[in-house]
Amino acid sequence: MKIARLAASVVVCLGATAGCSGPETVRSAPTIVTPSVTIQQVQPRSQRWKDVAGPRLRARAELVDVVAEGPRQAWAVGFEDGAEDREGTVVVERWDGTAWKKTTLDRELYVSGFDVGGPGDIWIVGDGVAIHGDGRRWSYPRLSGLGEHRFTDVSAGRGRAVLVGTDPARQTSFAVEWIGRKFVRRATVQGQFGAVTARHGQVWVVGAGLRDGCSGVRPAVWHAGPDGTYAEMPLPDVPGGYLGQVWATSPDDVWAVGGIGGETTPWFACRTGGAAPGRAEALVMHWDGSSWQRVAVPGGDGPLVSVTASGPGDVWAVGSGSGDTTVALHFDGRAWTRERIYDYPLGRVAVTAVPGTPELWAVGAANHEADYGRDVILRRR
Template sequence: MRKRLLAMVACLVVQGCAAEPTPAVGSEPPPVPASEPSPTPPDEDVPLSARWKLVPGLPDDHIWERGLYDVSAASPDRAWAAGYKGWEDGVEMTLRHWDGSRWRRLPAGHNGTFAAVDADGPANVWAVGGGAYDEPVALHWDGRSWRRHRSPIKARDVAVDGGRVVLISSSQVVQGYGGRFTRKLVANELRAVSAGAGHTWIAGTRRGQPMVWHGSARGFEQAEMPTVAGGGTLVAVWQNGPSDVWAVGQAGESPLVVRWDGAFWKRVALPPGWRGELTSVTASGPRDVWIASLRPVGTARHVVLLHWDGRTWTRERSPSPGELTRAVVERIPGTSELWLATSIVNGDSESIVFYRRR
């Protein structure tokens, strides 16, 4: 997932944010920047970072039959997380808000599951999902109250771009202004969306190959993607700007990272031997990109985070009280901090654990 255009001021903080030179039309794409070669340690030897701190959640987060699917931050003291609690016919949507000191439960009032949440400011938040009998649910926070809007699709992801919001299901894209939606694209195997500055980027799969669809004022078009031997899929996407977009997923048993530089989509080289199921991507700029992955450490899956500083990749582990089922990493605007929302195995279900990297 993910999500919005970074403010220009954030780019000024990061050294070297000048755009890369654009190749001449018809020229070969420049080589993909690769990490400096280095031996890859076993998973157990990936360092456990002390910068990740457990953040208390809601009082019942430790109870089974509850999980999170997404988290979105608008500032250090404003964030929202979406998911579910309950089992089978008793599943309820859950929504929570970080107020700068603790997580607080918000009244959701719907059966089903929130699949995604996105915010581009403290007064512009959308949460989407599906209620009972596949009933679409789309809620908007305007800084004063939550309002439900009629969505033509049961959305699996959402991206906010000022007064514009983009919702995707597995096969459709709709765009909304003021709660009125129009269909923009019909495709197969759509997984994640990011939007900002009038641009929309959707990641997924087409005919077994990783695919990105780009939307602008001229409409939507398929990107020209590098061919992946054996096929693959993209599951998350993040836009730093119209000329810097990252998408992550899998190519067979191997992790897959691709990047748009304003001229070409290119596969990004990862450290030799690196493995893991990539689940989300976030960034504070082109030289501060974070990717969350689930990797086996011993006999259970834990979170290993991959960081790109513009030149090299580094890895670190976050603490974990148990085996993880999901992990979503989210940058905190105006800081170098991150949220990590995880769901962990609890019996034959799961529970919720939050971390923050300071």
């Protein structure tokens, strides 16, 4: 799962009167792009999203990603005791159905990716460090032969872990797979790997491709089937666009989110083009088994940073807004709705569906750029 710092955006109601409280609805087939929706009014925070108390973390604290395997099994990762010039100590929190409990790791790290294949298969990556938990202890497997590199994401499941990263100096990216006790190199490509999901016997990596250096940024998707060969896929041309998160519910239903223009994301070596800083827009793409298409979503929001889904008719994406808010977009198979889930930006906000339920978890951090920043956990039931 991928984490990214992105510019904020305004969150509002469509065609509503003063004091509206329900979500905005935008009718759109998932493979049709329509003009941006005209925004008329600020939308109040949805009452469906509730704050949940977690373990007390020392400021500056932040949660950056969350994974759920069921109503009684969820994990969140972040840090505590951070400062303006460094990340703090890594913390992993686990939900047991009643409360969140934390484990502190003896490591400072800028966490950029996190996934859980089960209680005995937890992966955390960031900078040039990979951390693996087997349920009893934490280890730090090393990746050799790449020189300077930075991990950007990891996907784990069924005894398999795929890690992706970049070499910003050369604008190249790599994918490796953890096989028992060692890493095996799977791909090295020109471009920027931002996020990965390895599910259903397939690997999907999203990020950005570069044409003519940093002046030609475009969203990019790479795919690997059972034979392990990575190939870049044809996508609609979106100048200045990039993808920072991906989720697959099946080989024929894959969702990717990101933005167009705006400020640089931490995994990306170039500043993205196409829009002035602070005026970026959301980007959603969908794979239906035959082609990738850009998906129309409600207008007025900035980049989306996290996506989750339980099926083609239940897709959620979250991002930040320039109106100092955090927004969630939901697709029910026929239409998109927007909910404002927090009255302030939540830093590297992340969302995950809870399998077998209609519930969602979201995590982030309020005042995330200040020394008194605090972690936030939200639940939608």
